[in-house]
Amino acid sequence: MKLKLFLVLLILPLLAFSQKLQRKVFDYEKLNSENFTECNEIITKELETALLSIQENNSANAVILSKKIYVSKNDCFQIFDTYGYSLFRSGEWFEGIEVIEKGIEKFGSVPELIKRRSEMSLEMAEIGTGQKNIDGNSVFKANSIPYDEEQFKEENLKSALADLTYLIKTYNRNEEIFYAAKIQQLLKDYNKSTETFKILLSDSQYKDIALFNIADNYISLKDFNQAETELNKLVAENPKEGILYDKLAEIYELKKDKAKAKEFSNKSIYYKNTPSFASLEYSKENFDLLKFFGTEENKSDKKLKKLNEIVNQNNQEYTIDVCLMILKLHANHGNGVEEKASEILSKIGKPAIEKVNKLFQSDVSTCTITNLADIMAQVKDESSWQVMKDYLPYIATMPMTLIPPNVPEKMILFDEDKGITEVLAVVKPLLNQDENSDNPLSEIGGFGKYVYYSPLAKVNKKKLRKIATELHYSDKEFKELEEKIK
Numbered sequence: 001m002k003l004k005l006f007l008v009l010l011i012l013p014l015l016a017f018s019q020k021l022q023r024k025v026f027d028y029e030k031l032n033s034e035n036f037t038e039c040n041e042i043i044t045k046e047l048e049t050a051l052l053s054i055q056e057n058n059s060a061n062a063v064i065l066s067k068k069i070y071v072s073k074n075d076c077f078q079i080f081d082t083y084g085y086s087l088f089r090s091g092e093w094f095e096g097i098e099v100i101e102k103g104i105e106k107f108g109s110v111p112e113l114i115k116r117r118s119e120m121s122l123e124m125a126e127i128g129t130g131q132k133n134i135d136g137n138s139v140f141k142a143n144s145i146p147y148d149e150e151q152f153k154e155e156n157l158k159s160a161l162a163d164l165t166y167l168i169k170t171y172n173r174n175e176e177i178f179y180a181a182k183i184q185q186l187l188k189d190y191n192k193s194t195e196t197f198k199i200l201l202s203d204s205q206y207k208d209i210a211l212f213n214i215a216d217n218y219i220s221l222k223d224f225n226q227a228e229t230e231l232n233k234l235v236a237e238n239p240k241e242g243i244l245y246d247k248l249a250e251i252y253e254l255k256k257d258k259a260k261a262k263e264f265s266n267k268s269i270y271y272k273n274t275p276s277f278a279s280l281e282y283s284k285e286n287f288d289l290l291k292f293f294g295t296e297e298n299k300s301d302k303k304l305k306k307l308n309e310i311v312n313q314n315n316q317e318y319t320i321d322v323c324l325m326i327l328k329l330h331a332n333h334g335n336g337v338e339e340k341a342s343e344i345l346s347k348i349g350k351p352a353i354e355k356v357n358k359l360f361q362s363d364v365s366t367c368t369i370t371n372l373a374d375i376m377a378q379v380k381d382e383s384s385w386q387v388m389k390d391y392l393p394y395i396a397t398m399p400m401t402l403i404p405p406n407v408p409e410k411m412i413l414f415d416e417d418k419g420i421t422e423v424l425a426v427v428k429p430l431l432n433q434d435e436n437s438d439n440p441l442s443e444i445g446g447f448g449k450y451v452y453y454s455p456l457a458k459v460n461k462k463k464l465r466k467i468a469t470e471l472h473y474s475d476k477e478f479k480e481l482e483e484k485i486k
Contacts, residue, residue: 023159032108039076057135062086121160136399190217242272278321300335346378373410409455
């Protein structure tokens with residue numbers, strides 16, 4: 001008897017994982033499509049507070065705020081949208097979708113609700129059953145959602161496509177056309193996908209990405225010549241876009257042309273790791289230089305020697321570009337090479353700042369952001385100030401998987417009074433947010449906040465109080481600030 005029971009318990013989880021997901025199907029054209037009830041100004045502002053919590057990676061607080069409104073008053077569609085989205089962002093996928101669907105059933109074919117539903121379906125299809133994206137972090141589940149993985153993804157894609165098809169037919173917006181074409185591609189309906197992508201070729205915003213995906217469809221259909229033709233159109237206009245060379249390398253791998261595949265692969269590596277605004281064009285010499293600084297096999301002393309040789313060539317523009325390439329590579333963290341490159345750029349000063357600012361505003365590691373901010377602080381060119389100021393609030397919303405950059409400290413180093421003012425201006429609403437949050441884990445959503453408080457601890461307390469007073473800090477807020485910077 002015990003053996004039979006054990007076998008039943010062993011089999012049940014396996015059976016559970018074979019379930020099929022079935023998404024609700026709406027006939028949107030038969031639902032009410034006019035006179036959607038919108039929220040009044042008071043409710044709208046309350047909902048905006050919940051949406052702000054989501055932006056600040058505090059979805060649990062967003063659920064609390066929006067649920068109160070949903071329970072007490074649900075007579076406008078934005079309440080369903082915000083509460084459903086808050087649940088979804090906090091990891092409660094199906095509960096969130098259910099709220100959105102209740103909104104559709106109550107108000108009809110509201111485009112905002114239909115679009116939100118399609119976005120949720122797409123995210124579930126992309127992530128699958130084993131994890132969820134909560135507050136900017138990938139959360140892996142020990143017990144994943146009990147559905148067959150492939151069927152789960154396909155069902156969600158089909159659901160999203162049905163929603164988008166209605167939106168396209170009714171509103172004909174290019175954003176929905178793009179996503180519909182992408183879903184058709186994921187469902188391996190390549191000819192239909194190409195047909196849909198071609199609609200976007202007259203739109204400057206979507207033209208390049210549409211051409212890229214059309215080429216991808218041709219590769220899937222093994223029409224390599226046509227795929228290369230489409231990619232070459234893009235290369236002509238975007239010669240430093242690494243992903244284009246990836247695709248060309250893929251084509252030549254499939255054509256069994258190893259030499260060509262290697263050449264395009266090298267170009268991809270080069271352009272992905274060299275700042276696009278640098279004057280360093282692709283060549284064997286420059287590619288070898290990239291490999292030299294990007295390979296761990298070369299010891300730091302050899303790299304430092306090479307960097308000094310480059311400086312001694314007295315070619316300032318070339319030196320700037322190589323130093324920025326080293327910082328973008330982020331392959332020499334902690335061995336003194338990145339620090340040396342930063343020191344060289346700081347000594348060059350204003351002639352390097354325009355490119356330093358550009359790299360700061362590109363997609364680089366947070367450690368590189370700290371190095372660039374240090375250069376800005378040393379050179380003290382006013383053009384850098386706004387760049388740093390614009391970046392400052394973003395640190396509070398960074399997921400905990402990222403190491404926050406020391407931009408606040410560098411801004412205070414740049415100009416102490418102005419730096420303290422900017423940091424305190426960003427910190428003030430964060431203090432109130434932490435104080436008012438009912439979520440005991442709210443601090444996790446703002447993991448990087450400590451980089452605001454750490455440099456303030458070194459500031460003269462009278463000066464800190466003076467600037468805080470000028471920014472209308474209350475006694476309670478300043479006391480909370482003092483607790484944070486201890």
